[in-house]
Amino acid sequence: EVQVVQSGAEVKEPGESLRISCKGSGYSFSNYWIGWVRQMPGKGLEWMGIIYPGDSDTRYGPSFQGQVTISVDKSINTAYLQWSSLKASDSAIYYCARTTGSFYSFDYWGLGTLVTVSS
Amino acid sequence: DIQLTQSPPFLSASVGDGVTITCRASQGISSYLAWYQQKPGTAPKLLIYAASTLQSGVPSRFSGSGSGTEFTLTISSLQPEDFGTYYCQSLTDFPLTFGGGTKVEIK
Numbered sequence: 001e002v003q004v005v006q007s008g009a010e011v012k013e014p015g016e017s018l019r020i021s022c023k024g025s026g027y028s029f030s031n032y033w034i035g036w037v038r039q040m041p042g043k044g045l046e047w048m049g050i051i052y053p054g055d056s057d058t059r060y061g062p063s064f065q066g067q068v069t070i071s072v073d074k075s076i077n078t079a080y081l082q083w084s085s086l087k088a089s090d091s092a093i094y095y096c097a098r099t100t101g102s103f104y105s106f107d108y109w110g111l112g113t114l115v116t117v118s119s
Numbered sequence: 120d121i122q123l124t125q126s127p128p129f130l131s132a133s134v135g136d137g138v139t140i141t142c143r144a145s146q147g148i149s150s151y152l153a154w155y156q157q158k159p160g161t162a163p164k165l166l167i168y169a170a171s172t173l174q175s176g177v178p179s180r181f182s183g184s185g186s187g188t189e190f191t192l193t194i195s196s197l198q199p200e201d202f203g204t205y206y207c208q209s210l211t212d213f214p215l216t217f218g219g220g221t222k223v224e225i226k
Contacts, residue, residue: 045163109164111162
């Protein structure tokens with residue numbers, strides 16, 4: 001059974017760093033892109049970026065380039081999303097999801113990680 | 120980058136009604152489009168990809184059509200569990216933009 005499991009909720013202060021994780025199981029992790037999607041409170045879905053675990057090829061949405069880093073450790077079937085210096089405006093739910101095999105649509109989603117940044 | 124515009128932003132319909140949501144792309148994307156349903160407090164769920172291919176397990180009352188710049192998601196007979204927000208997503212060329220969403224309410 002395919003599963004995508006995300007790390008738990010985080011509460012951080014502005015300026016702190018953070019890395020959240022996304023672990024895939026039940027499929028060949030290296031062969032499917034993993035993407036990250038932001039959802040700010042009461043708002044729509046925003047495509048942040050995507051990584052191919054097989055070769056770490058990574059693409060970012062223009063609003064997120066330089067603001068976050070997407071990485072992967074395929075030895076433990078885990079993708080990461082990290083910030084070096086959080087802002088209050090980074091408070092949101094972050095979803096990771098696996099793409100379907102032949103298209104970039106997301107077929108398996110994690111439950112989401114709630115990140116709250118507040119002083 | 121491709122922009123996706125969904126309409127209407129909100130709709131209210133009765134059980135049994137047919138419902139259509141439109142997604143327009145700022146440039147042609149062939150059939151590279153997906154549709155998702157998101158219910159409050161839950162992750163989105165893939166309904167359709169490649170514009171018209173129904174994801175496994177999705178009820179057949181959902182259908183998608185279109186190509187190029189105009190796409191539609193149709194629910195043939197609205198059911199109580201179909202409430203939520205529906206999003207389209209471009210599947211061609213990074214970034215893989217989402218539309219702004221259409222919130223569906225059951226009257």
